[in-house]
Amino acid sequence: MDTRHLIRISATALATAGLLISGCSSGGTSPSASASAAQPAVPAALKTYYAQKLSWRECGAPGFQCATMKAPLDYKKPERADIKLAVSRMKATGPGKRLGSLLVNPGGPGGSAVGYLQAYAAIGYPAPVRARYDMVAVDPRGVSRSEPVQCLTGKEMDAYTQVDQTPDDRGETGKLVTAFKGFAAGCEKRSAAILPHVSTVEAARDMDILRAVLGDRKLSYVGASYGTFLGATYAELFPGRSGRLVLDGAMDPSLPSREMSRDQTAGFETAFQAFAADCVKRKDCPLGTGTPNQAGKRLKAFFDQLDAKPVRTGQSRRLGESLATTGVIAAMYDESAWTELRGGLTRAMGGDGAALLALADTYYERSDDGSYQNLMYANAAVNCLDLPPAFTGPDDVRTQLPDFEKASPVFGEGLAWASLNCGYWPTKATGAPHRIEAKGAAPIVVVGTTRDPATPYKWALSLAGQLDSGTLLTYDGDGHTAYGRGSDCIDTAINTYLLEGTPPKPGKKCT
Structure with missing residues (x-):
């Protein structure tokens, strides 16, 4: 995510x-x-x-x-x-x-x-x-066409997008840090000059x-x-x-960068609250009835289930918490995607994660052949150069988790950890x-x-x-x-x- x-x-x-x-x-x-x-x-x-x-x-x-x-x-x-x-x-x-x-x-x-x-x-x-x-x-x-930054192979990017970004212990934290370091090292290896x-x-x-x-x-x-x-x-x-x-x-x-990430976390929560308020009024809402906050708790509980046990997708990749969260976030960009999201969540909660995976793949610009456009690579390269990193290490993230989770009970934990990426970037930020x-x-x-x-x-x-x-x-x-x-x-x-x-x-x- x-x-x-x-x-x-x-x-x-x-x-x-x-x-x-x-x-x-x-x-x-x-x-x-x-x-x-x-x-x-x-x-x-x-x-x-x-x-x-x-x-x-x-x-x-x-x-x-x-x-x-x-x-x-x-x-x-x-x-x-x-x-x-x-x-x-x-x-x-x-x-x-x-x-x-x-x-x-x-x-x-x-x-x-x-x-x-x-x-x-x-x-x-x-x-x-x-x-x-x-x-x-x-x-x-x-x-894209202007001497694009390159970082990972398609298979490497598949693995990267599935890494657990809500680590529960030191071991999972270590795997996440290794993934961030590997991403940065791949960018340096393939695109050091630019x-x-x-x-x-x-x-x-x-x-x-x-x-x-x-x-x-x-x-x-x-x-x-x-x-x-x-x-x-x-x-x-x-x-x-x-x-x-x-x-x-x-x-x-x-x-x-840290404040920007926290504000954006709150922004996604605002968008989700609007989606949930619409969803709970509908018969096909997979998050049930009640208030938007109750719907958010049900979604977070579902993410926790996927963290423990990913569901099938019809592909070798399964839908875990990270990809599911990305799929939901992708639908927050435009209210016309809310119908697709309701259907995707319904299917995923029934054990078929294909539709949510498709939303995540669209967000990451992943093609059917397993290749990726360079969107995510350029995104990291520009962001990490423009501003000093939001966090410098896992302990730094942990101290800020309460603020991020307050900003969004649904997305806060994952978005806080995602903001650690620039902490391992090979090129020092030049902007402020x-x-x-x-x-x-x-x-x-x-x-x-x-x-x-x-x-x-x-x-x-x-x-x-x-x-x-x-x-x-x-x-x-x-x-x-x-x-x-x-x-x-x-x-x-x-x-x-x-x-x-x-x-x-x-x-x-x-x-």
């Missing part, structure tokens, strides 16, 4: 696409929160990158073009080596005057922006937006090169989930080059928690959903308050992120901002 800081677009958008955080011009260190809005001159050592010409080719479905962009692997020493980044676009369809490029990012960290663009954004975004913007995506460094250079700051600097190469004076951008931190970091580094930025499902960059103000940037729209499981609403409140030009747009609802998920009020407000540059009125709330 490695869910630490994995924050991304909703399950519905991911399924449609087929497919959890920080620093300055010197690389991965935190940039000053009081950066000037003046356009910084391009350093001489970077001018060749900013002046490069992309060679576009047709790719994927009709209308899509792809190219490869070069950026320095190490911004401190750009002369040493390049990194190649995958870029894709669909040109504006018209009618209307073209507004430039609209860069999109689905979150993660580790989600493929190119995959998201080609399978969802370029057809799922509102037609008036696609008419006037070239829809553009770049896979961030270390992600691991120190996948920070959010470096990815934001890559975005500025892309902006220039595309010929845009300012960056227009829609970032979901972790993509909000990437967008806010860009605004901090380049406030004068920041155009119309939408940060949907916002993160709070001022939080240390800090406020992002982006003084001098144009108005930035920050979107928060009141019952968001992965990016709690209070994070959106905080980020909108930190940003000098931040405007908060609230969606009173369930699920992760808000744009393009069925609220005409949200979509109209964001479309108006993207097309006309007019942000919503302060305090605007949608349902």
Whole structure:
């Protein structure tokens, strides 16, 4: 159940696409929160990158073009080596005057922006937006098509995802620590050269090169989930080059890793309470009748049963507590998955774990052939570089278990232990928690959903308050992120901002 800081677009958008955080011009260190809005001159050592010409080719479905962009692997020493980044676009369809490029990012960290663009954004975004913007995506460094971080084989990853993450004794704790160390060692073995250079700051600097190469004076951008931190970091580094930025499902960059993990734990509990309140009213609810808290106790008891005795799935893998918990958490991202979750729990409680396993596999981006996309590897690499670890060892976790279990009686124990992963990472963190103000940037729209499981609403409140030009747009609802998920009020407000540059009125709330 490695869910630490994995924050991304909703399950519905991911399924449609087929497919959890920080620093300055010197690389991965935190940039000053009081950066000037003046356009910084391009350093001489970077001018060749900013002046490069992309060679576009047709790719994927009709209308899509792809190219490869070069950026320095190490911004401190750009002369040493390049990194190649995958870029894709669909040109504006018209009618209307073209507004430039609209860069999109689905979150993660580790989600493929190119995959998201080609399978969802370029057809799922509102037609008036696609008419006037070239829809553009770049896979961030270390992600998917952009020199991806690699860590484990498929069989090794299968074993890793099944490790007990609610250890009952010293022996089980030792096995969990061994698994975390093995994961980190695999990443170092297979991706040592790139691991120190996948920070959010470096990815934001890559975005500025892309902006220039595309010929845009300012960056227009829609970032979901972790993509909000990437967008806010860009605004901090380049406030004068920041155009119309939408940060949907916002993160709070001022939080240390431990507090962020605890907040996210509480977020999943909030989402589960909403699911349970709906479930107990239905005849097919596998968690019985009564209150959401009673339903939570029944679910936790079921997880404990699976911890002792996993159930069959029709595969060599059985459904134990870790995979079952991941399957439930996957369904918390989008309320449209609640029906599937009820069915999956019913089957699992009857001894057939196949449906919950399928939910977990979708979350981990595991293919039917047993291979994995690099989402989880890039996720750990970025998170562990962006912030110092939440915990440094098992004793550290144990002291915080009561706080995590208070945040979520259902998920708290497992999510606390999952946050230990970065404690064994081979590359020292280069970022640090800090406020992002982006003084001098144009108005930035920050979107928060009141019952968001992965990016709690209070994070959106905080980020909108930190940003000098931040405007908060609230969606009173369930699920992760808000744009393009069925609220005409949200979509109209964001479309108006993207097309006309007019942000919503302060305090605007949608349902």
